Amino acid sequence: MGEIPTQQPARRARVESIDAFRGFTIFSMIFVIMVAGYKNLPLTFPHFGSAPVSTFKHASEDNHPAEWAFYEGVTTSTIYRQARVLSRHGNRYDVVVLRDDGTTASEHAGMAVRHARPLKPGEPAIAVGRDGDLRFIGVGNGCTFTDLVAPFFVFIVGLCIPLSRARRGGEWWWHVGVRTVMLILAGVIYISLILKLSYWWGILQAIGVSFFMGAACMFLGVWGRWAAVLLLSAFHGFMTWHFPWWTSLGDPSRPFFTIANLQGDMLRPLTVHCTPWGSISYGVITIMGTLLGDAVATREPGRIIRQSLIVGVFFTALGYVLHLYQAPMNKDIVSPSYALFTGGLGALCFLVFYLIIDVWKIRGWDYVFREFGANALLAYFLQPIVRIFFVALGLFPFFTGHSGWTGMAWGLVWTMILWAATLWCNRRNIYWKL
Numbered sequence: 001m002g003e004i005p006t007q008q009p010a011r012r013a014r015v016e017s018i019d020a021f022r023g024f025t026i027f028s029m030i031f032v033i034m035v036a037g038y039k040n041l042p043l044t045f046p047h048f049g050s051a052p053v054s055t056f057k058h059a060s061e062d063n064h065p066a067e068w069a070f071y072e073g074v075t076t077s078t079i080y081r082q083a084r085v086l087s088r089h090g091n092r093y094d095v096v097v098l099r100d101d102g103t104t105a106s107e108h109a110g111m112a113v114r115h116a117r118p119l120k121p122g123e124p125a126i127a128v129g130r131d132g133d134l135r136f137i138g139v140g141n142g143c144t145f146t147d148l149v150a151p152f153f154v155f156i157v158g159l160c161i162p163l164s165r166a167r168r169g170g171e172w173w174w175h176v177g178v179r180t181v182m183l184i185l186a187g188v189i190y191i192s193l194i195l196k197l198s199y200w201w202g203i204l205q206a207i208g209v210s211f212f213m214g215a216a217c218m219f220l221g222v223w224g225r226w227a228a229v230l231l232l233s234a235f236h237g238f239m240t241w242h243f244p245w246w247t248s249l250g251d252p253s254r255p256f257f258t259i260a261n262l263q264g265d266m267l268r269p270l271t272v273h274c275t276p277w278g279s280i281s282y283g284v285i286t287i288m289g290t291l292l293g294d295a296v297a298t299r300e301p302g303r304i305i306r307q308s309l310i311v312g313v314f315f316t317a318l319g320y321v322l323h324l325y326q327a328p329m330n331k332d333i334v335s336p337s338y339a340l341f342t343g344g345l346g347a348l349c350f351l352v353f354y355l356i357i358d359v360w361k362i363r364g365w366d367y368v369f370r371e372f373g374a375n376a377l378l379a380y381f382l383q384p385i386v387r388i389f390f391v392a393l394g395l396f397p398f399f400t401g402h403s404g405w406t407g408m409a410w411g412l413v414w415t416m417i418l419w420a421a422t423l424w425c426n427r428r429n430i431y432w433k434l
Contacts, residue, residue, distance in 0.1 A: 015296055017353040018159065020366040023373030024353070025152045027415060030383060032056050032146040034399070034414045038407030044071050049114070049328050050142030051080050051126045056408075059147055060140035060332050063124055065100070081105070083125040083136060085113065093119065095136055097127045111136050116330035116337075117240050117247055141328040148342055150203055150273075150331070154282045155346030157207060158214040158289020162297040165218060176215040183208030186377070191272060193384040196258040198269040204380075206279040213283030214290050222291065229287050229315075233336040236281045237326075240333055247278055247333040274334050281334035285343040288315060292347050301359055308351035316344030371423050378432040379422045386418055 035041060041054035044067060051062035052071030061067070068080040086094040092110045099105045113125050115138025126137050165172050187204030217225050239246040250267035257264035270276060288311060295307035319341025323329045329338035356362050372379050390396040402410045425431070 015299065015354070015358055016363070016370070017350065017357040018156065018296070019373035020357055020369045021350050021353045021373070022153075022156050022376050023366070023369030023371065025149060025156065026372040026376050026379050027369060027419070028145070029149045029153075030379070030418050031411050031415045032149065033383065035407050035411035036061075036146075037400070038411070039066065039403040040070050041403070041407060042405060046071075046142070047144045048142040048323065049137065050140075050144070051128070051137070053142075053144060055145040056411075057144065057146055058140075058331060059142035059144050059329075062142065063126065063139040078128060079130055081127040083127040085119045085121055085123050085125055087121050088118065093125075093136070095125055095127075097134070106131070108134065108136075113138055114328060115141060116327045116333055116335040118244070120244070138328075138330075140330050140332050143329045143331070143338060143341065147329075147331045147338075148345060150206075150282070151285050151339065151342035152346045152349065153203075154207055154210045154285045155289040155343055155350075157211050158286035158291075159293045159296060159350065161211075161214050161218065161286075161290050162293035165215075166297060172215075176212060180208045180212040183211065186381075190381060190384065193388075195256065195272075196260045198256060198258040200272050201270045201276050201279075202273040205276070206273055206282045209276070209279040210283040210286040213280065214286035217287045217290065222294065225287050225291055229284050229340075232280055232284050232287075233340060236278070236284070236334075236339075237336040239277075240335065241327075245275075247275060249275055274332070278334055281336065281339045284336075284339045285346070288340075288343040289346070292350065304354060305351065305359075308347050308354070312344050312347035312351060314344065315340045316348065319344060368419060371426055372419060375422050375426055375431050378425055378430070379418060381432065382418050382421050386421060 035056050036058075041056045043055040044052050045055075046052055047055060047059055047062075050059040052068050053059060053062040053064070054067070063082070065080075065082065072079065082098045083095050084098060086096055086107070088094075089110065091112070093113045094107065094109045095111050095113065096107050097105045111134075113119060113136040115125075119125065119138055124139050126139060128135050128137060164175070168175055184205045187202050187206075187208070188198075188200050190204060191200035191202045192198065217228050220228060249271045250265040252268070254265040254268065255261055255263075256268045257266040258269075274281075292304075292307050292311050295303045298304075319329070319337045319339070322337035323341060327335055327337055329335055329341055331338055353366075357366060387396065390399070399410055399414055
């Protein structure tokens with residue numbers, strides 16, 4: 001008799017929705033970066049407490065009167081005007097409302113100004129309403145679609161940590177250390193391609209920190225990671241409110257320090273995206289991703305769906321409640337409400353991709369996203385490289401100075417050019433992995 005064949009363990013099916021979700025995030029990032037300089041973009045309205053701003057721009061760009069005028073051309077129920085903080089008295093402020101020419105229109109003492117951190121004298125504010133019925137908000141509150149891009153990406157990083165850890169085994173911690181350092185260095189190189197050589201701190205560096213935090217928290221059990229999310233959020237909120245250096249470094253009126261400008265402010269390069277220590281709030285989102293990644297690693301649809309709903313609904317609701325009653329969402333300082341809300345939305349968005357692609361097997365529509373998602377880092381770096389190439393050829397002016405739906409179309413053209421370049425690299429097995 002022959003030998004009885006040994007039964008091999010079944011290979012776990014790939015979760016294809018991860019690449020699609022990552023690719024959707026990269027697609028969105030490239031698109032919104034391109035249209036950021038365009039005017040009068042569609043879907044201009046207040047976003048979660050911001051002044052009117054297009055959903056294809058950051059909420060931090062809501063201090064542009066031209067955007068308000070564009071919105072007020074549709075509705076005149078609310079008037080927005082520029083203001084400036086004169087002084088702070090505890091949780092109250094003396095504020096001046098400005099005319100269009102920058103002169104003083106009126107002064108208001110002892111006013112509440114809703115913002116995610118205390119404001120300093122001279123900082124801008126926004127007056128909302130008509131004379132006699134004014135309220136004041138800080139610049140950059142709220143959350144647009146554009147503000148979801150960075151949180152979604154770091155959420156995906158956390159989502160993949162349990163999968164990568166299981167695959168790499170004993171090499172895992174070596175991989176964590178090397179990848180953290182490489183992400184930080186890659187971020188310095190990326191921003192230096194755009195703003196000249198310096199020691200920048202941008203989104204790739206924040207991703208490096210958040211990746212390390214997510215990996216380190218795998219030492220904790222599930223409940224330990226839930227506690228870490230809540231405690232780190234509380235710590236970040238406390239530091240934000242009591243220590244101005246926690247969220248802002250340098251003098252914004254001075255240029256950045258670079259090798260080409262040695263007289264620039266030496267602290268400003270550390271706040272291109274957020275401060276290095278402010279990156280822990282992105283780490284909170286990554287830890288949230290690991291909570292769902294544990295379920296994804298099992299490949300059990302029921303468990304994945306259940307955990308997506310638990311993580312998504314709980315943190316989205318918690319972030320929104322904090323936004324309403326404690327401190328508003330604000331991407332510039334990665335406020336706790338912003339981190340929790342967007343991380344929860346990341347879980348719910350992944351659930352949509354997972355249901356459509358992996359559960360219901362509806363595929364093909366995600367082809368563009370999957371190609372981006374399979375080579376995300378290369379796609380990210382192709383932006384400045386292709387831009388430099390187009391400038392050298394004299395073609396880049398075709399992509400500048402647009403507005404409205406025309407700007408949206410040009411933004412889509414640019415995004416697809418980068419997609420075609422990424423596809424060309426994919427077909428030739430040119431991948432950038434860290």
